[in-house]
Amino acid sequence: MISESRLADTNGPFEPRGVIPACLLPFTESLNIDEAAYRKHLRDLAAIDGISAITINGHAAEVHALTFDEQRRLLDITKDELGGSMPIVAGVAASGSLEAARLAAMATSGGADCLLVFPPESMTLGGQRRPEMAIEHFRRIVDATDLPIILFQYSMGSGLGYPLDTLLRLCECFRQIRAIKDWCNDPPLHERQIRELHALNRPVNVLSTHSAWLLGSLAMGCDGLLSGAGSVVADLQVKLWRAVQSGDLAAAQAVNDRLYPTVQAFYHEPLLDMHNRMKEALVLLGRLEAAFVRPPLIKLSDSEITEIRELLTEAKLRH
Numbered sequence: 001m002i003s004e005s006r007l008a009d010t011n012g013p014f015e016p017r018g019v020i021p022a023c024l025l026p027f028t029e030s031l032n033i034d035e036a037a038y039r040k041h042l043r044d045l046a047a048i049d050g051i052s053a054i055t056i057n058g059h060a061a062e063v064h065a066l067t068f069d070e071q072r073r074l075l076d077i078t079k080d081e082l083g084g085s086m087p088i089v090a091g092v093a094a095s096g097s098l099e100a101a102r103l104a105a106m107a108t109s110g111g112a113d114c115l116l117v118f119p120p121e122s123m124t125l126g127g128q129r130r131p132e133m134a135i136e137h138f139r140r141i142v143d144a145t146d147l148p149i150i151l152f153q154y155s156m157g158s159g160l161g162y163p164l165d166t167l168l169r170l171c172e173c174f175r176q177i178r179a180i181k182d183w184c185n186d187p188p189l190h191e192r193q194i195r196e197l198h199a200l201n202r203p204v205n206v207l208s209t210h211s212a213w214l215l216g217s218l219a220m221g222c223d224g225l226l227s228g229a230g231s232v233v234a235d236l237q238v239k240l241w242r243a244v245q246s247g248d249l250a251a252a253q254a255v256n257d258r259l260y261p262t263v264q265a266f267y268h269e270p271l272l273d274m275h276n277r278m279k280e281a282l283v284l285l286g287r288l289e290a291a292f293v294r295p296p297l298i299k300l301s302d303s304e305i306t307e308i309r310e311l312l313t314e315a316k317l318r319h
Contacts, residue, residue: 013113013147013148014053014087014113014114014148015148015178015205016052016053016089016114016150016178016179016205016207016223016224016226017052017179017205017207017223017224018050018051018052018053018223018224019050019051019052019224019225019230019234019237019238019241020051020052020053020054020055020089020207020224020225020226020227020230021045021048021051021054021055021226021227021228021229021230021231021234021237022054022055022056022058022059022060022061022226022227022228022230022231023038023041023042023045023054023055023056023060023061023231024041024060024061024228024231024275024278024279024282024288025038025060025061025062025066025074026038026041026279026288026289026290026292027292027293027294028292029290029292031292031294033070033073033074034292035077037288037289038074039077039081040287041231041282041287041288042054042077042078042081042082043081044287045230045231045234046082046085046086048234048235048238049238050238050241050242051086051230051234051238052087052224053086053087053088053089053113053114054078054082054086054087054088054089055088055089055090055091055116055226056074056075056078056088056089056090056091057071057074057075057090057091057093057107058091058093058116058228059091060228060231060275060278061074061091062275062293062294062297063091063093064093065295065297068099068102068103068106071090071091071103071106072106072110075088075090075106075107075110075111075112079110079111087113087114088111088112088113088114089112089113089114089115089116089150089226090103090107090110090112090114090115090116091115091116091118092104092107092115092116092117092118092141093118094118094120095120095121095122096122097120097136097137097140097141098140100117100120100137100140100141101140101141101144102144104117104141104144104145104147105144105145107145107147108144108146108147112147113147113148114147114148114149114150114178115141115145115147115148115149115150116149116150116152116181116226117138117141117149117150117151117152118152119134119152119154119160119161119162120137121160123159123160124158124159124160125159126159127159127160128156128159128161128162128163128166131162131163131165131169134162134166134170135170135173138151138170138173138174138177142174142176145176146176147176148176148177148178148179149174149176149177149178150177150178150179150180150181150207150226151167151170151171151177151179151180151181152180152181152183153167153180153181153182153183153184153193154183154184155183155184155185155186156184156186156189161184164189164192164193164196167180167197168197168200171197171200171202171204172200172202175202177204178204178205179204179205179206179207179223180193180197180204180205180206181207181209181226182194182208182209182210182217182222183209183210185210187213187216187217187220190208190210190217190220191220191221193206194206194220194221194222198221205223205224206221206222206223207222207223207224207225207226208222208224208225208226208227209225209226209227211225211227211228211229211263211266211267212263212267214227214237214240214256214259215240215244215252215253215256215259218240218241218244219244219252224241225237225241228274228275228278229262229278231275231278231282232262232266232278232281232282232285232317233259233262233315233317236255236258236259236262237259239251239255240252240255240256240259243255258315258316259315260315261311261312261314261315262281262315262317264311265277265281265307265308265311265312265315266278266281272297273297273300276291276293276297276299276300277300277304277308279291279292280300280304280305280308281308281312284305284308284309284318285312285317285318
């Protein structure tokens with residue numbers, strides 16, 4: 001069977017759909033990038049049958065704590081390790097539009113296949129009331145790249161989510177926006193966004209990142225998923241995606257039953273530790289030697305790690 005990533009290669013520009021894990025970023029004890037561990041992590045993900053691409057320099061990779069040069073280095077390593085075998089989605093996370101454009105240009109020249117554009121944190125204090133700011137942000141980015149773009153849609157309560165009218169306007173203005181990564185965390189709004197984006201003259205894909213209720217989200221008609229949890233359970237995500245696509249509810253529910261304990265392990269308050277927990281999970285599964293994180297994140301307590309171990313066992317991921 002030809003993989004979805006191979007199909008994308010033969011049909012021109014990458015079309016963001018299917019299962020796209022967002023990789024974690026291992027650090028050494030001195031908090032430098034652990035390049036050897038990162039390469040192994042990439043190989044582990046790329047070996048999973050059925051994934052469509054790999055996302056780097058995103059939330060899961062602690063992009064908030066990475067310099068421009070580190071992000072460029074990680075793209076170079078990823079290109080070298082994957083050797084063109086898998087499309088690469090590069091995160092563009094910046095509070096200012098000029099820096100976002102610089103990141104987009106770097107990712108383009110560095111060989112990324114697609115961009116994941118985060119909302120600028122500078123818009124938290126009322127940016128939802130100024131759609132022209134969102135348009136200017138994306139204009140600066142598309143002037144710097146010809147790559148397809150995944151727009152990262154946050155929740156409305158965060159202050160960073162784009163109101164539906166603004167979201168639709170962005171997708172209509174900028175043809176490079178080929179998908180959204182939907183984290184609205186509002187099931188009725190999620191369904192409405194799927195329906196309205198699919199109904200555009202040039203339909204836009206919806207990739208779910210609602211890992212806490214993934215089966216319900218995918219069943220609403222998503223075109224795939226993009227999630228940091230894929231750094232740990234991408235194989236189960238592929239099985240769930242395929243079951244939903246084939247209309248096999250029983251199979252989908254069976255996979256969801258295995259995913260449910262991982263939801264309890266990763267997605268509880270405080271949510272800022274979700275990827276910290278995923279690193280600890282990889283250590284417990286023998287896929288990573290250590291789970292160092294950059295401040296202000298700190299290592300989890302022994303009791304938290306024990307709970308993750310028990311939940312991974314419940315999910316039948318470890319014995």
